[in-house]
Amino acid sequence: MPAKMIINRKQSNALDHVIAEAKTHGVRLLLSLVNNLQAYGGKTQYVNWAWQEGVGLSSSNDSFFFDPSIRRYFKNYLTVLLTRKNSITGIEYRNDPTIFAWELINEPRCLTDISGDTLQDWINEMTAFIKSIDKKHLLTVGLEGFYGPKSPKRLTVNPERWASELGSDFVRNSESPNIDFASVHIYPDHWFHDQGFEENLKFAVKWMQSHMEDGDKELKKPVLFTEFGLSNMNKDYEPSQRDRFYRTIFDVVYKSAKRRRSGAGTLVWQFLIQGMEGFNDEFGIVPWEKDSIQRLMMEQSCRLGRVTGRSHLQDKKSTEICSHKP
Numbered sequence: 001m002p003a004k005m006i007i008n009r010k011q012s013n014a015l016d017h018v019i020a021e022a023k024t025h026g027v028r029l030l031l032s033l034v035n036n037l038q039a040y041g042g043k044t045q046y047v048n049w050a051w052q053e054g055v056g057l058s059s060s061n062d063s064f065f066f067d068p069s070i071r072r073y074f075k076n077y078l079t080v081l082l083t084r085k086n087s088i089t090g091i092e093y094r095n096d097p098t099i100f101a102w103e104l105i106n107e108p109r110c111l112t113d114i115s116g117d118t119l120q121d122w123i124n125e126m127t128a129f130i131k132s133i134d135k136k137h138l139l140t141v142g143l144e145g146f147y148g149p150k151s152p153k154r155l156t157v158n159p160e161r162w163a164s165e166l167g168s169d170f171v172r173n174s175e176s177p178n179i180d181f182a183s184v185h186i187y188p189d190h191w192f193h194d195q196g197f198e199e200n201l202k203f204a205v206k207w208m209q210s211h212m213e214d215g216d217k218e219l220k221k222p223v224l225f226t227e228f229g230l231s232n233m234n235k236d237y238e239p240s241q242r243d244r245f246y247r248t249i250f251d252v253v254y255k256s257a258k259r260r261r262s263g264a265g266t267l268v269w270q271f272l273i274q275g276m277e278g279f280n281d282e283f284g285i286v287p288w289e290k291d292s293i294q295r296l297m298m299e300q301s302c303r304l305g306r307v308t309g310r311s312h313l314q315d316k317k318s319t320e321i322c323s324h325k326p
Contacts (some may be wrong), residue, residue: 013087019098020088026099030226030267032142035106043105046070050241062112062167065122074128080262094134101138102130103183108142110167116148119167120176127178138180139222145170145184145211157210159191159203170211172218181221181264183319184211186228186249196236204228205232208252208263213263222264225253229283230267242285243292250300258307265304268297298322 022029043064050056055069064070082149093099110119127139134135147153148169158164174182186207188200192238195203208225231237249266254264263298272284287311288293302322304310 012084014088016061016088018092019086019096023089023098027098027141028176030101030103030140032103032106033081034104036108037078037106046073049073055210060112062110062118063250065110065118070130071122071125072124078126078130078190081132082130095136097136099137101140101180103140104130105141106142106286107144107185108173113167114149114165116150116167116172117168120169120172123173123176123179127176131178139178140181140226141173141176141179142185142226143173143183143185144166146186147208147268147270148172153210157207159188161163163191171214173223174214176225179221182211182219182223182262183226184208184213184223186225190233195240197245201245204245205248205252208249212252212256212261213265219262223261223262224264225249227269231282233282234307239290242290243296246293246296250296254300254303254307255303266300 002019019029021027022308034046038044038059044061046064047056047059047061047067047070048168050063050067050070050073051059053069057063057069071241080267082090086096104123107122108119110116113119114178123141130139135221144162146168147158148167149164151164151169156162170182170184173179185209186204188195188203188207189197192203211223211225215221216324230242230248232239244267253263253266255266268282268285269283270279270285272280272286274286283294287297298321305318305322
């Protein structure tokens, strides 16, 4: 394990603080363990470490998935993280109920093996390793949701041909025995370059229904749409479109949840507060600066709470907010 992979104390203490504050405010966390993208270092940083140490098999970013040394680096990191004792609460991460689940990797792609075998082998190995240390938390992959080259849905549901050539496959990856729920992202305005808002909205509904069908019939697992958003950089963008986009996605999930099907919920990318402008992008929203979005979020939380039977667990403020049916 290279010296640069020693856990940064300042950053670790910051994460301790985030978890402790979440506990105080009744927030549950879905924490991602590594990024496929270069933001925050991602898998590229592991590859660079191995290359600098002279043990890397390849300078390709995809060697993160197949290089034995890098797999060992990642397992060392997982061990340190999962067994870390929070400096504020005194609770080891693997035992902390504030953490709702772990996301194995954000948006995994392995372009050097479009068959999907390399990524699948890595998922199976790493999820088994995580469960050997932490059996208390749920685990998901972190997929975008694309169907692979052997899936019949690659032609009927994927946005375009390229989506089946990324080395990932929604059903196959989510079937891994240590994966507890499936994850999907929704970004039609980034996946298509010649469609307008109305076409993207129709695609989003079809996309969601397809994955919930997989959850119901193939996977027998809940499906959580862990990222969705609408870019304000689209040529035809209007602020009111976000309201319609959010409402449509919320309604699709609610109808599934109400029928006790696999649709489990949604997570917006991304909500911010004042002072976080440096973290903003074309999807960012400060909820209380747009009252309609805030109302949509509250309404969705309340009605999902009702159909899942969790309304009795709400605090006094939440009970007051949800006392009026939409």
